[in-house]
Amino acid sequence: MDQCRSIPFGDRLRIEADQICVDYNGVVALYDASLHLRAGCICGLVGMNGSGKSTLFKALMGFVRPSRGTIQINGLSVPRAQRDQAVAYVPQSEEVDCSFPISVWEVVMMGRYGSMNLLRIPRESDRLAVWHALERVELLDLRHRPIGALSGGQRKRAFLARAIAQRASVLLLDEPFNGVDVRTEKLMAELFLQFRHEGHTILISTHDLSHVREFCDLVVLINKTVLAYGETAEVFTPENLAMTFGGMVPNVLSGGPTSTEDFK
Amino acid sequence: MTELLATATATGLSWLLEPLSHEFMVRALVVSALVGGVCGLLSCYMTLKGWALMGDAVSHAVMPGVVVAYALGLPFSIGAFVFGVGSVALIGFVKQKSRVKEDTVIGLVFTGFFALGLVLVSKTRSNIDLTHILFGNVLGISIADIQQTLLISGIVVAILLVLRRDFMLFCFDPTHARSIGINTGLLHYLLLSVLSLAAVAGLQTVGIILVVAMLITPGATAYLLTDRFDRMTLLAILSSALSSVLGVYISYWTDSSTAGCIVLVQTVLFLLTFLLAPRYGILKVQRSLAP
Numbered sequence: 001m002d003q004c005r006s007i008p009f010g011d012r013l014r015i016e017a018d019q020i021c022v023d024y025n026g027v028v029a030l031y032d033a034s035l036h037l038r039a040g041c042i043c044g045l046v047g048m049n050g051s052g053k054s055t056l057f058k059a060l061m062g063f064v065r066p067s068r069g070t071i072q073i074n075g076l077s078v079p080r081a082q083r084d085q086a087v088a089y090v091p092q093s094e095e096v097d098c099s100f101p102i103s104v105w106e107v108v109m110m111g112r113y114g115s116m117n118l119l120r121i122p123r124e125s126d127r128l129a130v131w132h133a134l135e136r137v138e139l140l141d142l143r144h145r146p147i148g149a150l151s152g153g154q155r156k157r158a159f160l161a162r163a164i165a166q167r168a169s170v171l172l173l174d175e176p177f178n179g180v181d182v183r184t185e186k187l188m189a190e191l192f193l194q195f196r197h198e199g200h201t202i203l204i205s206t207h208d209l210s211h212v213r214e215f216c217d218l219v220v221l222i223n224k225t226v227l228a229y230g231e232t233a234e235v236f237t238p239e240n241l242a243m244t245f246g247g248m249v250p251n252v253l254s255g256g257p258t259s260t261e262d263f264k
Numbered sequence: 265m266t267e268l269l270a271t272a273t274a275t276g277l278s279w280l281l282e283p284l285s286h287e288f289m290v291r292a293l294v295v296s297a298l299v300g301g302v303c304g305l306l307s308c309y310m311t312l313k314g315w316a317l318m319g320d321a322v323s324h325a326v327m328p329g330v331v332v333a334y335a336l337g338l339p340f341s342i343g344a345f346v347f348g349v350g351s352v353a354l355i356g357f358v359k360q361k362s363r364v365k366e367d368t369v370i371g372l373v374f375t376g377f378f379a380l381g382l383v384l385v386s387k388t389r390s391n392i393d394l395t396h397i398l399f400g401n402v403l404g405i406s407i408a409d410i411q412q413t414l415l416i417s418g419i420v421v422a423i424l425l426v427l428r429r430d431f432m433l434f435c436f437d438p439t440h441a442r443s444i445g446i447n448t449g450l451l452h453y454l455l456l457s458v459l460s461l462a463a464v465a466g467l468q469t470v471g472i473i474l475v476v477a478m479l480i481t482p483g484a485t486a487y488l489l490t491d492r493f494d495r496m497t498l499l500a501i502l503s504s505a506l507s508s509v510l511g512v513y514i515s516y517w518t519d520s521s522t523a524g525c526i527v528l529v530q531t532v533l534f535l536l537t538f539l540l541a542p543r544y545g546i547l548k549v550q551r552s553l554a555p
């Protein structure tokens with residue numbers, strides 16, 4: 001993965017998480033999880049259901065408070081990084097009220113709020129950012145639609161566009177490929193590669209292991225803790241996957257057509 | 265024919281103008297239109313956030329505050345505000361520290377406060393008129409009360425206008441608000457404080473029992489009419505102010521409860537919208553057959 005090694009963006013770490021422990025009312029969801037990501041790379045987060053992927057995202061965003069460990073984004077504390085618009089987050093499922101009287105355009109504009117003044121009056125640059133974000137996810141034609149009048153996959157793209165419009169250097173995407181069609185999947189993969197090229201750091205959780213091979217420079221295998229972490233070529237091995245999935249290894253490593261159905 | 269039209273216009277005009285010869289009616293109309301507009305603006309956030317029950321709770325919980333303030337000779341709005349915010353804080357605290365569900369906690373706290381208010385009224389030897397607190401007394405509103413209402417309305421409108429985008433985002437997607445560094449805890453309590461203030465203003469015109477209608481009905485009506493947030497706020501303000509003015513007139517001419525008339529007009533407007541709204545009305549007067 002030499003695109004990743006020849007970093008033109010300095011080797012400052014974008015995400016530094018050290019020995020994170022998270023529990024929900026005493027039930028441990030994550031322990032001793034560490035993760036260091038530099039600028040300009042895509043990191044895949046892989047693990048079973050309930051392995052703590054979403055929990056890791058929430059910890060990185062400060063939505064759950066780790067009982068131990070430290071997190072820094074762009075060398076700043078999480079709240080500071082958020083105020084600087086250094087990090088954008090798209091949750092696994094948006095818990096929004098889809099009958100809210102608001103258009104796609106306005107939703108994406110919300111990505112810009114953090115960079116606006118107190119009254120949140122959009123400037124030309126904000127409108128441009130929204131326009132480009134919508135263009136990149138191919139939703140420009142639907143920008144005047146109410147958000148509730150989009151299909152599930154389109155809505156997902158709209159929320160991705162909101163994160164893009166934020167122009168953050170770190171993107172945290174929790175299962176962005178869930179429920180989107182093949183075409184959109186391709187579109188998104190290309191987008192992510194472009195973002196990496198522009199120096200963004202992207203953390204993506206996914207259940208589709210073929211994605212990891214396609215465009216992730218780094219991979220993190222987790223099951224309540226980080227089992228393995230490193231360059232995809234080194235870490236994404238049958239043994240490691242067997243460890244992650246408790247013996248079940250999807251046949252994505254043999255180089256053949258990637259199908260997640262035929263397990264070994 | 266023209267004669268008939270002329271008499272009809274004359275009757276209509278006198279229906280509108282005659283009450284204006286009384287100073288108390290002018291005051292009532294101005295105050296209720298203002299309060300209606302303010303509550304209408306806030307009602308958009310209440311309905312979208314799903315805070316109808318919260319509105320009910322806060323408006324009932326201000327009762328002991330009103331009584332205490334009267335007894336101490338303070339402006340009643342101060343007492344009401346303290347108890348309104350206090351009830352909200354208590355609801356938040358109990359919910360966080362126990363496993364009881366939120367709507368139960370809300371019901372529990374506000375009835376408790378309201379009961380306290382009733383006991384206080386019966387035990388305070390003063391000239392508090394319970395029915396005025398419960399059902400409003402906009403026809404007999406004093407200059408001092410008008411000044412308080414003006415001040416409260418000004419504060420509410422200022423906060424809601426300056427932070428309207430933040431509150432919209434807060435209602436729509438608090439997670440995103442947090443992720444871009446907006447202090448949602450602050451917004452939450454600010455919106456609840458604004459709610460307490462609006463409840464105080466509203467109880468001037470329609471009283472504690474019915475103020476919740478002012479805080480949700482206009483928003484619900486506007487919500488059925490549009491898919492745009494800004495248009496929704498405008499429609500809610502308009503429908504609410506209009507209902508208030510119309511309600512005061514009807515109450516004058518029929519000599520019936522002002523609070524009842526105001527809220528009834530609001531309800532009728534809602535029902536009409538519910539039936540006839542272009543897209544979301546149940547009769548769907550137009551389209552929907554097109555492919």
Ligand SMILES: Nc1ncnc2c1ncn2[C@@H]1O[C@H](COP(=O)(O)OP(=O)(O)OP(=O)(O)O)[C@@H](O)[C@H]1O
Nearest residue numbers: 024028029047048049050051052053054055056092
């Ligand atoms: N709010 C919560 N309260 C209590 N336990 C929780 C909560 N959220 C998650 N958990 C538990 O924490 C563990 C990790 O959950 P998490 O959502 O991080 O898994 P995940 O890896 O994202 O799974 P999936 O692939 O299904 O999205 C699970 O065992 C889950 O039951």
Ligand SMILES: [Mg+2]
Nearest residue numbers: 053054055092
């Ligand atoms: Mg998850």
